[in-house]
Amino acid sequence: MNREDLADLGAFMAVADERSFTRAAAKLGTSQSALSHTIRRLETKLGVRLLTRTTRNVAPTEAGEKLIGTLGPAFDSIEAQIASIGELREKPAGSLRITASEHAATTVLWPVLRQLLPNYPDIHVELSIDSSLTDIVTGRFDAGVRLGEAVAKDMIAVRISPDLRMAIVGSPAYFDAHPAPRTPQELAGHQCINLRQLTSGGFYAWELEKDGRELRVRVDGALAFNNVPMIVRAAEAGFGLGFVMEDQVAAQLADRRLVRVLEDWCPPFAGYHLYYPSRRQSSAAFTLLVEALRFRRTQR
Numbered sequence: 001m002n003r004e005d006l007a008d009l010g011a012f013m014a015v016a017d018e019r020s021f022t023r024a025a026a027k028l029g030t031s032q033s034a035l036s037h038t039i040r041r042l043e044t045k046l047g048v049r050l051l052t053r054t055t056r057n058v059a060p061t062e063a064g065e066k067l068i069g070t071l072g073p074a075f076d077s078i079e080a081q082i083a084s085i086g087e088l089r090e091k092p093a094g095s096l097r098i099t100a101s102e103h104a105a106t107t108v109l110w111p112v113l114r115q116l117l118p119n120y121p122d123i124h125v126e127l128s129i130d131s132s133l134t135d136i137v138t139g140r141f142d143a144g145v146r147l148g149e150a151v152a153k154d155m156i157a158v159r160i161s162p163d164l165r166m167a168i169v170g171s172p173a174y175f176d177a178h179p180a181p182r183t184p185q186e187l188a189g190h191q192c193i194n195l196r197q198l199t200s201g202g203f204y205a206w207e208l209e210k211d212g213r214e215l216r217v218r219v220d221g222a223l224a225f226n227n228v229p230m231i232v233r234a235a236e237a238g239f240g241l242g243f244v245m246e247d248q249v250a251a252q253l254a255d256r257r258l259v260r261v262l263e264d265w266c267p268p269f270a271g272y273h274l275y276y277p278s279r280r281q282s283s284a285a286f287t288l289l290v291e292a293l294r295f296r297r298t299q300r
Helices: 003-018 021-028 032-046 062-088 102-119 172-177 184-189 228-236 246-254 284-293
Strands: 051-053 058-060 094-100 123-129 143-147 155-159 166-170 206-210 213-217 242-245 259-261 272-277
Touching (some): 003 032, 003 051, 003 058, 058 062, 094 102, 102 123, 102 143, 102 284, 166 206, 166 228, 166 246, 184 206, 184 213, 228 242, 228 246, 272 284
Parallel strands (some): 094 123, 094 143
Antiparallel strands (some): 143 272, 155 272
8 A cells, every 4th residue: 555545545534534525625734626536536446436425415335334444443543653652742632532421521521621621731622422322433532431331342441430320300399289109100190201312212211220120111291302401490390200310400309499209219320431442552641531530439
């Protein structure tokens, strides 16, 4: 492979990553026409179309997706090796891309980043807020943050939060009109606020557990959201019961804007973990972030 081939493959990966010739050209510091010529040359050399172009977007073809799957890990390794050179500098530097849910980003990542980054101005972090189980290799992320039980077995996982708990909550006004459920089965007689899952498109089944007995309860009600803060607002307004992270309603429980039920069916579970491919060559910046995020049992 000569240097021109490597440059052409890099140009293809930039277009595939940006899904746009305009943005990829700006990223590479070249013109859109020159970039289009490079991609056509690569497609001619390989004898297959790699990208489908429309007036609105650019998407990889099946052959393009296959090439991305092959090139992605190789390019990631090259980038990591280049980034590792930063270890020779006085301070860590480089760009890090992380995907995380909104809850993980606001409660775990941001508190650490706001303390860390002012001391390391050469580190740049991009957070992609996404509740789905993103493929960090295909998406070219350095790492992802998910609950421990959702991390793939072939990834390195570093715990970054304490155990978490769910809470079933409703407003005092709601319970004035409806007797509090004493068993999970009694949830069928209540107005419950559903959470639409972005990954599957279906409603989230409430996961309950007591004395080793696990239940997945399908609930029903007049309202559904794909956003947890809206579920909390609706529960406060008396529209029904919500099933949310305990810390998301701590203030409301403390001042009795919300009341908790079936607490004994909501045991603690493994908290958030930072995960990344085992083959990843860690840069100084990435290692610094991992250590800053690492959860230690002495933490409160």
